[in-house]
Amino acid sequence: xxxxxxxxxxxxxxxxxxxxxxxxxxxxxxxxxxxxxxxxxxxxxxxxxxxxxxxxxxxxxxxxxxxxxxxxxxxxxxxxxxxxxxxxxxxxxxxxxxxxxxxxxxxxxxxxxxx
Amino acid sequence: xxxxxxxxxxxxxxxxxxxxxxxxxxxxxxxxxxxxxxxxxxxxxxxxxxxxxxxxxxxxxxxxxxxxxxxxxxxxxxxxxxxxxxxxxxxxxxxxxxxxxxxxxxxxxxxxx
Numbered sequence: 001x002x003x004x005x006x007x008x009x010x011x012x013x014x015x016x017x018x019x020x021x022x023x024x025x026x027x028x029x030x031x032x033x034x035x036x037x038x039x040x041x042x043x044x045x046x047x048x049x050x051x052x053x054x055x056x057x058x059x060x061x062x063x064x065x066x067x068x069x070x071x072x073x074x075x076x077x078x079x080x081x082x083x084x085x086x087x088x089x090x091x092x093x094x095x096x097x098x099x100x101x102x103x104x105x106x107x108x109x110x111x112x113x114x115x
Numbered sequence: 116x117x118x119x120x121x122x123x124x125x126x127x128x129x130x131x132x133x134x135x136x137x138x139x140x141x142x143x144x145x146x147x148x149x150x151x152x153x154x155x156x157x158x159x160x161x162x163x164x165x166x167x168x169x170x171x172x173x174x175x176x177x178x179x180x181x182x183x184x185x186x187x188x189x190x191x192x193x194x195x196x197x198x199x200x201x202x203x204x205x206x207x208x209x210x211x212x213x214x215x216x217x218x219x220x221x222x223x224x225x226x227x228x
Contacts (some may be wrong), residue, residue, distance in 0.1 A: 004158070006158075033214065033216075035216075035218075040123075040220070041220060042119070042121070042203065042218035042219050042220040042221060043159070043203070043205075043216070043218040044218070045215045045216060045217070048214050048215070055214075056214070056215070059215075091158055095214075104161070104214075104216065105161070106151075106158035106159045106160070108156075108157055108158045109156075109157075111156075
């Protein structure tokens with residue numbers, strides 16, 4: 001059973017470009033969470049999605065950031081007009097159920113570098 | 116005051132030592148407490164979880180939660196070089212946002228052979 005998959009693993013963008021980060025949850029998981037890990041900081045919750053629905057985006061910056069989890073295909077975290085402060089590791093996690101204590105499984109992360 | 120405080124270390128110990136890792140928190144609504152291990156350039160891997168106060172043991176690992184002091188610990192016995200990693204504490208409440216993990220910054224541990 002494959003784990004949570006994220007791609008690309010490394011992404012380099014110049015200021016002003018768009019970044020698209022993809023996350024394929026574990027098989028059978030319908031809940032996806034995105035976290036951001038800034039240098040010298042802990043992981044911070046960004047957004048929680050179920051298939052075709054955004055449940056909680058309270059941790060996501062209001063501008064330039066968006067997320068989706070379509071009926072078919074991976075979840076996408078999109079960052080428009082990237083700035084240097086967006087450089088971070090972005091982790092996706094998935095679970096089969098909301099709130100289940102032991103089932104938020106993390107992917108390997110996408111490391112975004114903005115030049 | 117941050118919701119979760121964790122000493123970032125680094126912590127360096129000899130092989131076979133007992134390691135103690137700790138976090139404090141301020142949000143009394145937290146009910147679930149977790150420890151994740153993160154190897155360099157990898158995603159966090161769940162090691163242990165505890166509900167409310169008490170102890171939980173799994174092999175060489177013991178997790179303790181003291182809700183009265185808002186203090187959680189992870190003990191590693193007979194530490195091995197393969198335990199070298201960053202250890203993250205995480206916690207969440209049991210209410211409407213019970214999916215949202217709040218993490219400490221992580222403690223970098225090196226176990227020297």
